[in-house]
Amino acid sequence: MKTVKIPSQNKTYTIGKIVCLARNYADHIKELGNETPAAPVLFMKPATSVIGDGEAVRIPSYSTECHYEVELAVLIGSEGRNVPVETALQYVAGYGVAIDMTLRDVQNHLKGKGLPWEIAKGFDTACPLSDFVPAEAIADPHALTLKLAVNGEERQNGCSSDMINTIPRIIAHVSSIFTLEPGDILLTGTPSGVGAVVAGDVMTAEIVSVGRITIPVA
Numbered sequence: 001m002k003t004v005k006i007p008s009q010n011k012t013y014t015i016g017k018i019v020c021l022a023r024n025y026a027d028h029i030k031e032l033g034n035e036t037p038a039a040p041v042l043f044m045k046p047a048t049s050v051i052g053d054g055e056a057v058r059i060p061s062y063s064t065e066c067h068y069e070v071e072l073a074v075l076i077g078s079e080g081r082n083v084p085v086e087t088a089l090q091y092v093a094g095y096g097v098a099i100d101m102t103l104r105d106v107q108n109h110l111k112g113k114g115l116p117w118e119i120a121k122g123f124d125t126a127c128p129l130s131d132f133v134p135a136e137a138i139a140d141p142h143a144l145t146l147k148l149a150v151n152g153e154e155r156q157n158g159c160s161s162d163m164i165n166t167i168p169r170i171i172a173h174v175s176s177i178f179t180l181e182p183g184d185i186l187l188t189g190t191p192s193g194v195g196a197v198v199a200g201d202v203m204t205a206e207i208v209s210v211g212r213i214t215i216p217v218a
Contacts, residue, residue, distance in 0.1 A: 002047040004075060004185070006094045006132045013075065013093070013183035015047040018127060019174050020071075020100060024164050024189025040165050040173050043118065045100075045187075049127040056218040057125045059199065063103035066217075068197055069190035070148035070156050070205045072141065073098040074167060075132045076184040083175040088168035091180060094132030095141055097211045098187050099148070099203060101126040104196070128203075129185075130211035138209060141167055145208045146191055150201050158191020165189075 002015045022041040051057070059066045077093025100121070107120035138144070141160060148156040165173070170186055197203060197217045206212040 002050045004050075004096070004129065004132060004183070006075070006134055008137075009134055011093075015050060015185060016181050016183040017178060018045040018047065018049070018185045018187065019178065020045060020121070020187040021165065021170055021189045025158065025162050025191045026164060040170060042174065042177070043121055045122045045127050048124060049122050050129050051125050051127070051215070053130060053213040053215070055125070055128070056216045057101055057128065057197075057203075058218045060103065060123050063106050063120075065103065065105040065196055066198075067102045067104045067194050068148055068150070068155070068203055068205075069100040069102060069194050070146050070207075071098045071100050071187045071190050072144060072146060072160055072207055072210070073129060073132070074141075074171075074186040074188060076180045076186070077135070077182055079179065079181050080171070080175050081179045083172050083180070085168045085172045088171035089135070091171060092135040092167070093182070094134050095138050095207075095210050096132040097130040097205050097207045097213055099128040099205050099213070099215060100187055100190060101128070102194075128205070128213055128215045130213045133210055144210060147206045148193070149204045150195075150197055152204075155195055156191055156193035158193070160188070162191060163189060
């Protein structure tokens with residue numbers, strides 16, 4: 001079983017569902033030529049896709065275009081179903097840094113055929129993830145700077161204030177579909193600047209006040 005930690009509290013959680021939000025930053029929607037959705041667009045990654053700081057992303061043989069997407073990760077700390085927006089942040093145990101690795105060629109091919117695209121998002125090593133900081137350590141999760149560099153060159157630099165759907169709205173929406181449980185993780189979308197990496201590249205993802213991970217590509 002895969003686990004995540006809040007080191008400062010000496011707490012460990014077994015990872016449950018990883019529910020991800022697509023198209024949650026307007027500039028990212030524009031750069032991919034997508035339409036702004038009327039409601040949150042969800043997809044999922046298995047816990048087996050998670051790797052930690054220093055571990056390598058391994059691009060599957062069925063893809064030739066693997067993209068990075070830095071994201072704020074939200075760790076759920078208590079069970080909730082149909083959570084009201086007004087109390088949603090009470091269900092958050094911590095915040096972390098994630099990279100949503102995406103096989104863009106595979107995703108576009110499957111989307112074009114109207115087929116599911118989990119194999120573009122949920123492959124082994126597709127979810128690099130940091131340790132978490134306690135929720136109470138972050139005064140405002142909607143005022144965080146998200147950065148990602150490849151081989152030392154900055155590629156993404158955005159702010160969580162630009163989310164279309166805020167974290168409380170995400171929690172309320174997801175919990176109306178899936179019961180949230182301790183150890184579930186929500187990935188909240190990526191700002192603009194996504195692009196491809198190849199074997200030999202090194203990614204550094206950082207969210208100021210939250211954490212930093214360095215991930216090689218094998």
